[in-house]
Amino acid sequence: MDKLAILGGQKAVEKSTLNWPEDFLKIHGEEEIGALTRVIRSGVVWGAFASEVTAFEREFAQYIGTTHAIATNSGAAALHSAMAAAGVGPATEIITSPHTFIASATSVMHHNGVPVFADIDPKTYNIDPEKIEERITKNTKAIEPVHICGLPADMDRIGKIADSHGLVVIEDACQAHGATYGGKKVGAIGDMAAFSLNGAKNMMSGEGGVFTTNSDEYAARVARVRIFGEDIRPNTPREYKSGGDGWNYRMCELNAAIARVQLARLDATNRVRIENAEYLTHKLERTAGFIPPYIPQDRTSVYHYYKIRVDPSALDVKMSGHQLRDRVVAALTAEGVKAAVWCREPIYKQPLFKTLDGYGLGCPWRCPHATRKIEYKDGDCPIAERISDETFNIQVHPPNDLELMKQYATAFEKVSANASELVEIKLPRWEKWWGGYIPVEPIS
Numbered sequence: 199m200d201k202l203a204i205l206g207g208q209k210a211v212e213k214s215t216l217n218w219p220e221d222f223l224k225i226h227g228e229e230e231i232g233a234l235t236r237v238i239r240s241g242v243v244w245g246a247f248a249s250e251v252t253a254f255e256r257e258f259a260q261y262i263g264t265t266h267a268i269a270t271n272s273g274a275a276a277l278h279s280a281m282a283a284a285g286v287g288p289a290t291e292i293i294t295s296p297h298t299f300i301a302s303a304t305s306v307m308h309h310n311g312v313p314v315f316a317d318i319d320p321k322t323y324n325i326d327p328e329k330i331e332e333r334i335t336k337n338t339k340a341i342e343p344v345h346i347c348g349l350p351a352d353m354d355r356i357g358k359i360a361d362s363h364g365l366v367v368i369e370d371a372c373q374a375h376g377a378t379y380g381g382k383k384v385g386a387i388g389d390m391a392a393f394s395l396n397g398a399k400n401m402m403s404g405e406g407g408v409f410t411t412n413s414d415e416y417a418a419r420v421a422r423v424r425i426f427g428e429d430i431r432p433n434t435p436r437e438y439k440s441g442g443d444g445w446n447y448r449m450c451e452l453n454a455a456i457a458r459v460q461l462a463r464l465d466a467t468n469r470v471r472i473e474n475a476e477y478l479t480h481k482l483e484r485t486a487g488f489i490p491p492y493i494p495q496d497r498t499s500v501y502h503y504y505k506i507r508v509d510p511s512a513l514d515v516k517m518s519g520h521q522l523r524d525r526v527v528a529a530l531t532a533e534g535v536k537a538a539v540w541c542r543e544p545i546y547k548q549p550l551f552k553t554l555d556g557y558g559l560g561c562p563w564r565c566p567h568a569t570r571k572i573e574y575k576d577g578d579c580p581i582a583e584r585i586s587d588e589t590f591n592i593q594v595h596p597p598n599d600l601e602l603m604k605q606y607a608t609a610f611e612k613v614s615a616n617a618s619e620l621v622e623i624k625l626p627r628w629e630k631w632w633g634g635y636i637p638v639e640p641i642s
């Protein structure tokens with residue numbers, strides 16, 4: 199095989215990778231521009247019952263298959279609203295995955311609940327139902343599975359555990375718009391769910407989020423939380439009377455108009471992601487040293503990211519998975535593959551969970567109502583730690599296509615065939631990139 203680009207050889211990837219969503223909008227942005235113009239011309243740019251927000255909520259609920267969808271101004275806001283509706287509060291514990299974005303946990307803390315982390319499954323990278331069982335205490339209120347990288351968590355087993363312990367299930371579906379489990383879309387499986395519509399997601403509105411549920415009661419609570427604790431009705435003057443605590447989590451008309459365009463296009467963009475991903479998986483299954491994403495038969499993934507694990511045992515190298523991963527990402531980057539390390543460590547390793555510096559005088563951990571001391575230690579979730587060390591992500595979104603994936607596959611084959619030379623590569627300097635890390639020049 200040719201010499202690695204990082205060691206002076208020819209690059210395997212000639213085509214440039216287009217970034218999401220900026221380059222996507224270069225091709226398809228006219229509809230978004232039309233929607234924004236329509237809103238500006240209408241003169242109505244905000245309002246909980248304004249027409250774009252209302253239409254988006256109706257369309258999203260129909261798409262997911264729930265009776266309610268409530269638009270918010272972020273995924274974190276939708277998640278926090280769900281925690282509030284579930285009755286999360288002082289001394290309650292919510293079991294979630296450590297292999298996620300920080301908002302899965304901070305949304306719990308905003309309501310004085312304590313996040314408890316259960317380890318993940320080494321194949322799906324989603325929360326492991328068995329580990330959930332081990333973490334349940336009399337304080338546990340809810341389970342918050344995160345459908346990471348667009349792959350649904352094991353919702354049947356999670357649902358059974360929740361039923362047998364009387365727990366609420368709140369899906370963090372922020373990365374999984376359109377993914378299915380047992381033929382049902384995520385967001386319609388647990389008691390409640392939250393989606394993010396920030397600029398990086400499979401569908402976006404700039405910033406934004408959506409809460410979904412089939413429960414009238416939860417929907418009513420979230421509707422209240424979204425607008426300062428007030429009960430408001432369409433076509434009825436707002437009274438400005440709060441019946442409970444609340445925030446301003448409303449989505450604006452401009453964001454809703456973009457979200458509607460993106461929702462109409464979601465299945466088509468997800469199809470491209472799936473097609474690109476399936477092609478790469480077919481290739482990586484035949485390329486030593488790389489483990490492609492595992493998608494159980496009962497689920498579909500929408501590949502928010504395409505996560506690859508390195509396997510040193512399949513290569514003739516004397517390196518740990520972590521050492522190999524860093525060198526592989528550097529070598530692939532030099533070949534022209536857009537590869538990034540995302541979720542470099544489980545979130546409980548972030549300083550917040552060492553200092554326990556929550557809001558107020560250290561709530562939720564030092565809340566006077568707390569009945570149990572919860573600490574976070576390195577080694578708490580060994581599988582999540584290992585997966586963070588041994589995986590990296592690439593992006594398979596449109597307008598990137600099969601032609602690019604073919605060149606990517608050649609780059610992977612080249613790195614695999616030259617694996618023994620990876621020892622010579624100096625560790626790259628890393629730079630932050632979209633919540634992850636990419637190696638930067640000089641990388642050799």
Ligand SMILES: Cc1ncc(COP(=O)(O)O)c(C=O)c1O
Pocket residue numbers: 272273274275277298299301302344370372373393394395396406407
């Ligand atoms: C898994 C997960 N949960 C929650 C969030 C929070 O969403 P937002 O950024 O819209 O608040 C994100 C988005 O980054 C996410 O990826």
